[in-house]
Amino acid sequence: MSTPLKFYQVGSFAVGNRLLGDEQLSVQSRSDRTNSLTSGHRACQGCGEALGARYVMDAAMAATDGKVIAVNATGCLEVFSTPYPETSWRLPWMHSLFGNAAPVATGVAFALKAQGRSDIRVVAQGGDGGTVDIGFGPLSGMFERNDDVLYVCYDNEAYMNTGVQRSGATPPAARTNTTHAVGENPGASFTQGKNLPKIAMAHGIPYVATASVSDLHDLEEKVTKAMSMHGARYLHVLVPCPLGWGTRSEETIKLARLATESGLFPVYEAEDGVVTATKKIRKQVPVDEYLQIQKRFSHLFGPKGNPELVKAIQEIANRNIAEFDLLGEAQ
Amino acid sequence: MSKPFAITLNIGSSLANHTGSWRSERPVYVNRMPPCNNACPAGEDVQGWLYEGESGNYEQAWRNLVRDNPFPAIMGRICYHPCQTACNRADVDEAVGINSVERFLGDQAIDKGWQFTAPTTKSGRRILIVGSGPSGLSAAYHLAMKGHEVVIRESAAEPGGMMRYGIPAYRLPREVLDAEISRLVNIGVRIECNTKVENPESAIKDGFDAVFLAIGAHLGKRAYIPAGDTVRILDAVSVLHMTADGEPPLLGRSVVVYGGGNTALDAARTAKRLGAYEAIVVYRRTQEKMPAHASELKEALEEGIVMRWLSTIAWVNSGAVTIERMELDSAGMPQPTGEFESLQADSVILALGQEVDLSIVEGIQGITIDDGVIEVNEFLMTGRDGIFAGGDAVPGERTATNAIGHGKHAARAINSWLEGQTFVHAPRPELASFDRLNTWYYSDAPKKVRPKLDAARRAESFAEVVQGLDEATALFEARRCLSCGNCFGCDNCFGVCPDNAVIKLADGKYEINLDYCKGCGICANECPCGAIDMVPERS
Ligand SMILES: Cc1cc2nc3c(=O)[nH]c(=O)nc-3n(C[C@H](O)[C@H](O)[C@H](O)COP(=O)(O)OP(=O)(O)OC[C@H]3O[C@@H](n4cnc5c(N)ncnc54)[C@H](O)[C@@H]3O)c2cc1C
Ligand SMILES: Cc1ncc(C[n+]2csc(CCOP(=O)(O)OP(=O)(O)O)c2C)c(N)n1
Ligand code: SF4
Ligand code: SF4
Ligand code: SF4
Ligand code: SF4
Ligand SMILES: [Mg+2]
Numbered sequence: 001m002s003t004p005l006k007f008y009q010v011g012s013f014a015v016g017n018r019l020l021g022d023e024q025l026s027v028q029s030r031s032d033r034t035n036s037l038t039s040g041h042r043a044c045q046g047c048g049e050a051l052g053a054r055y056v057m058d059a060a061m062a063a064t065d066g067k068v069i070a071v072n073a074t075g076c077l078e079v080f081s082t083p084y085p086e087t088s089w090r091l092p093w094m095h096s097l098f099g100n101a102a103p104v105a106t107g108v109a110f111a112l113k114a115q116g117r118s119d120i121r122v123v124a125q126g127g128d129g130g131t132v133d134i135g136f137g138p139l140s141g142m143f144e145r146n147d148d149v150l151y152v153c154y155d156n157e158a159y160m161n162t163g164v165q166r167s168g169a170t171p172p173a174a175r176t177n178t179t180h181a182v183g184e185n186p187g188a189s190f191t192q193g194k195n196l197p198k199i200a201m202a203h204g205i206p207y208v209a210t211a212s213v214s215d216l217h218d219l220e221e222k223v224t225k226a227m228s229m230h231g232a233r234y235l236h237v238l239v240p241c242p243l244g245w246g247t248r249s250e251e252t253i254k255l256a257r258l259a260t261e262s263g264l265f266p267v268y269e270a271e272d273g274v275v276t277a278t279k280k281i282r283k284q285v286p287v288d289e290y291l292q293i294q295k296r297f298s299h300l301f302g303p304k305g306n307p308e309l310v311k312a313i314q315e316i317a318n319r320n321i322a323e324f325d326l327l328g329e330a331q
Numbered sequence: 332m333s334k335p336f337a338i339t340l341n342i343g344s345s346l347a348n349h350t351g352s353w354r355s356e357r358p359v360y361v362n363r364m365p366p367c368n369n370a371c372p373a374g375e376d377v378q379g380w381l382y383e384g385e386s387g388n389y390e391q392a393w394r395n396l397v398r399d400n401p402f403p404a405i406m407g408r409i410c411y412h413p414c415q416t417a418c419n420r421a422d423v424d425e426a427v428g429i430n431s432v433e434r435f436l437g438d439q440a441i442d443k444g445w446q447f448t449a450p451t452t453k454s455g456r457r458i459l460i461v462g463s464g465p466s467g468l469s470a471a472y473h474l475a476m477k478g479h480e481v482v483i484r485e486s487a488a489e490p491g492g493m494m495r496y497g498i499p500a501y502r503l504p505r506e507v508l509d510a511e512i513s514r515l516v517n518i519g520v521r522i523e524c525n526t527k528v529e530n531p532e533s534a535i536k537d538g539f540d541a542v543f544l545a546i547g548a549h550l551g552k553r554a555y556i557p558a559g560d561t562v563r564i565l566d567a568v569s570v571l572h573m574t575a576d577g578e579p580p581l582l583g584r585s586v587v588v589y590g591g592g593n594t595a596l597d598a599a600r601t602a603k604r605l606g607a608y609e610a611i612v613v614y615r616r617t618q619e620k621m622p623a624h625a626s627e628l629k630e631a632l633e634e635g636i637v638m639r640w641l642s643t644i645a646w647v648n649s650g651a652v653t654i655e656r657m658e659l660d661s662a663g664m665p666q667p668t669g670e671f672e673s674l675q676a677d678s679v680i681l682a683l684g685q686e687v688d689l690s691i692v693e694g695i696q697g698i699t700i701d702d703g704v705i706e707v708n709e710f711l712m713t714g715r716d717g718i719f720a721g722g723d724a725v726p727g728e729r730t731a732t733n734a735i736g737h738g739k740h741a742a743r744a745i746n747s748w749l750e751g752q753t754f755v756h757a758p759r760p761e762l763a764s765f766d767r768l769n770t771w772y773y774s775d776a777p778k779k780v781r782p783k784l785d786a787a788r789r790a791e792s793f794a795e796v797v798q799g800l801d802e803a804t805a806l807f808e809a810r811r812c813l814s815c816g817n818c819f820g821c822d823n824c825f826g827v828c829p830d831n832a833v834i835k836l837a838d839g840k841y842e843i844n845l846d847y848c849k850g851c852g853i854c855a856n857e858c859p860c861g862a863i864d865m866v867p868e869r870s
Contacts, residue, residue: 013772014859015826018819018839019386029822031835039831039847040345045353046851051829085340086348216826242851250852250865253827257771283771 015216027062027220028054034061034090036070041088043080046249048239048256049154052213053077053125056152056237059223061091064121069094069108073101073126073135076161076241077154099134101126102142105149113148121227125152128169129159132194136168143203143232150226150233153196156241164244168194171264172316173309174296176244181299190312200234201273207231209269212238214256218279222269238265246295258290263317266324278324287314350830354850356865358824358843363763363816363861367429370417372733373400373469374740377414377429378817384432384809385819392809393436393445400735401472402465402511404441405494407434407799408503410732411624419765419815423773428800428808435805441510447476449518454478456749459539461528461691464492465731466722467545468512469738470745471520477746481520482539486527488576492547493723494731496572497594499601531718532695541745544692544705544713544720545738548685548729554589556679558647567598567682574601583677584608587652589644590682591621596631598680603634611637611674613644615657615665641665642672644679652676687724701726710744710754711737719745763816767861772823773813818862824854 016029027033036057043050060068069092072078078095081088096104105124112120124142126135131153142149158176159165166176166188173187181187200208206229211219219237226233240247240255247255259265260279264287267279288310291297300306300313321327367377375396383392396403407430418426439445456479460467463485471481489495491508516522528534531542551566558564565580567590573580579601586602588595591614599610612631614621617640621628632638641657643665652674657665692698692705697714699706705713705720712719721737723729747754800808824841825833832848833841843854855863 013774014821014823016822026826028826035831038344038346039844040348040350041830042348042350043829045849046853047829051827054829054831081345085342086345087342088345250856252853253857
C-alpha cells in the first residue's frame, strides 16, 4: 500500500525525498500541488483538520486533473476557510448547511450528470458532528442510493467549532464542554459511539476507508483510489485538534500517529462492505502514551487518576488489534 | 460590478490574511554537528559525504571527503572508526557502516584515477616536513593545497611511516598506500627518502619558512627480563619493520609476544604468517583492560593466536618462557601470585609500546619535552617559533587518523602563522543529538538485505580477506545515514505545514513564509533529522 521505493533512511514514511523521481513523488511533496486550502485560513495553530483537508483535496485534484467540486458542511473547516468575503479554497466550493453536505453533493453530482460532465467529480466534506450526528440520516441516504460522491469526514472527535461539545464520535472518558470530568464516570460515556466507517460498510457501498494525517502516503493512495471509482464512497480521516483535545500544537501529527500505533484508531479499507486491507502497527505503544499528552484525558492520570478507565481504553485498542489483525504481517 | 443577491463585497483570497502575526515562535532551518563528524579525529564531514554518496555521485562524495582527509582508501582499512561508535543510527538498529563506504569511495577514486587539483598560484613559501607518516603526509597535502611548496624528508627507504613499517600489509595493501601517496606527489609534494633530518633549525636557516616534525614514535620500549642466550628477544616495531622491508627476522616455531596493544596482535599475526607454529600473546591484565581494538583481537583469535591473560614474563631461558600468573587486587591492579608456568619459545617479541626518538630536538632553544613527547600549544607549535609538531610525537591518541587530523590542524596553523595571523576554528554548531531525531520516519532494513549489511560492517575488519563493498551495497549503506542535524530534502516540513507556510525552492532548499507561518512547530517536530529549531519571536 505504499511507494515501492525505500531508502532505509527515509523510506516510504516521509512526505518525499530528494532522490525520488518525479513520478514517485507524493502529491504533497510536489511544488506544484494545488494547495486547495491555501494560506491565510483562520484555523488554530497546528490544526489537524486544515492539514487533512489539504491532503485530501490536493490528492483528489491531482487524481482528476483538477476537476473537483467540493461541498462543505458547517464546522471549523467551513468557518475558518471562508469568513466572508475571503476564501482559502482554490477549487469550486459550496456550503449549505450543517447537516446536509451529503444531499447537496448528490444534487451537484446529478446536475453534472444532466450536463454530461462526467469528468467533473464531487467531494463532500464535513466534521464528525456534521457526519455522524446531524448529517447522519441524509448521508445514509446518499450511501443507500449509491450516489456518485466521495464523502470525507474529518474526525476531530467533537463539535469543535462551537466550543468542544461531545459528538457521537467522541471517545469514551474524553472531557468536553458537555461531558465534564466529574463523578463516577468522568468524561464522555463509555459506550460504543457511532462507528461510521463500519456503518458505511454495512451499506455495502463500493469503497470505505479510514486514514489519518500521520500517514500521508496511505491517505493519498486512498483518495486516489476513491477518485478512480464511482458510486458512494466514504473516507474517515482522523484529524487531531489542539484546541479541543488540549494538546500542543506541534504534536498534531504525533497524536494521530499514536492513535494508530496504539490501535485506538484502526486504519483500513473496505470494498463492497468487506475489509480488503489494514495498515499494520509498526511500533506498538500502550494507550497511555497517547492519552497522557491530552488535557481532555488528564483526569485519568496523576494521583487522582483513573487507571481502571485507562485499562478499559486499552481494551478497546486490544479489540481493534484483534478485529483488524493490526499486529499481523504487512500485506 | 453587479453582485448577486446579498453579496456586497468582492470575493478575495485568504492570502490577504497574514496569519504570521499570530506567531510567538518561528521555525529556523539549522545545521547541527552530526555525532559522526564530531567524533572523527580527522574532522571529516561524514554526514556531508554520505549525503553526496546517497545520490550515487561518488566522485562528489570523494571530493567532499578529501577536503579533510586525503586517504580514504587507507582510512577505509585501518581507521578504528570512532565515527561509527558515535553514530546515532546505532540507537535505531546498527551504526552506519561509514568506514566501509569510505573504503568504497577510496577504492573508486583509485580505480577511476581521480586526482587532486592544487592551486595554480603559489605562495612562495617553503615548508619542511620531517617524516612521511600519516601526520606528515596529511600536513603536506593541506599545505600544498594552500599553494605552499612542501618538502618531506624521510629517513626510511619509502614513505608512509607506520602505515608502511608498522601496520602489516594484510591489513593495508601496499598498492593502496602507494596509490594514495602518489596523489600527493602529483600535486607537487616532494618526498626525499633515505634522508634523515638531524637539525630542523638549520632547515630554517636553509630557507624553509616553517618546519613540521612528524617523526612518530619508533623506539620499542624495553623491559628488563632475565634471559639466557638461547631465546631471541626482539621488539615488535623492528619485527614489523623488517617484515615490511622484505627481510623478516627468523622467529622460530614458537613465538611469545609480550604486550596487549594492537602492535602485540599485529606482531603475533605476522609471526604466524612468517611460519610460527604457535604464537602466544602474554598480557598482564584482563581482556577488558586490553588496549587493542576488539576487532583486531577477534581476528587474531580467529587466526589461532592464543591469549594468556593476567600473566607476566618472569624469565626466559633455554627455549622457554616462564610466566607468572597475576591476580587483580581490589583496585583492579594485577598482582603477582607466585604461580609459575613454562611456555615453549624460540623467540620473544616485546610489544610494550613505542617511544619517540627525541634526539632531533635536543639542544633546540625553547622546545620542551613532557613525559617522553614533544610539548606543543593549541596550534601544534613547539616552544621554538616556526617549528610545529604532531602525530605520535606529541601528546594525544596514537592512531593514524589522529595523526591525519594533526596534519590538517598543523597545516592550517602554519598557514595562518605564515600570514602573521592566529588560526581560529570555525565555531562548532551544537551537537545533533539522538533525542532531536524523529526516528519514526526512518524505515528498517528488511531481513532479506541483512546478510549483505552484515558483510558491509564486516568488511572493514577483514580487509585483506573480504573484498570491499560492491556499488549497490555501498549505496544502500550510505542511504542508511539519518543525516543527523542536516536537512536531506525529505519534504516533510513542506508537506506537514497546515498553513502552507513552507516554500520549496528550486535548489532543493526550503524557506519559511513568515507571512503565514503561525508557529505551530509541526514542521520542527516532524523533521526526521532535527534540522529545524523553534526560536522565540522577539516581542
Ligand atoms: C603495529 C602498529 C599497528 C597500528 N595499527 C593502526 C591501525 O590499524 N589504525 C590506526 O589508526 N593506527 C594504527 N597504528 C598507529 C599509527 O600507525 C600511528 O599512530 C601513526 O602512524 C602515527 O603517525 P605519525 O605520522 O605521527 O608517525 P609515523 O607514522 O610513525 O611516521 C613517522 C615517520 O617519520 C620518520 N622519521 C622519524 N624521524 C625522522 C628524522 N629525523 N628524519 C626523517 N624522518 C624521520 C620515520 O621514519 C617515519 O616514517 C598502529 C601502529 C603500530 C605500531
Ligand atoms: C443546524 C445547525 N445546528 C447547529 C449549528 C452550529 N454549529 C456549527 S458548527 C457546529 C459543530 C461542528 O462540529 P463538527 O461537525 O464536528 O465539525 P468541527 O467544527 O469539529 O470540525 C455546530 C454545532 C449549525 N451551524 N447548524
Ligand atoms: S478548533 Fe480544532 S478543528 Fe477547529 S480550527 Fe481549531 S484546531 Fe482546527
Ligand atoms: S546516522 Fe549518519 S549523520 Fe547520523 S551519526 Fe550516523 S553517519 Fe552520522
Ligand atoms: S508547520 Fe507551518 S505554521 Fe507550523 S511552524 Fe512550521 S511553517 Fe509555521
Ligand atoms: S523536514 Fe525534511 S526537508 Fe524539512 S528540514 Fe527536515 S530534513 Fe529537510
Ligand atoms: Mg468535529
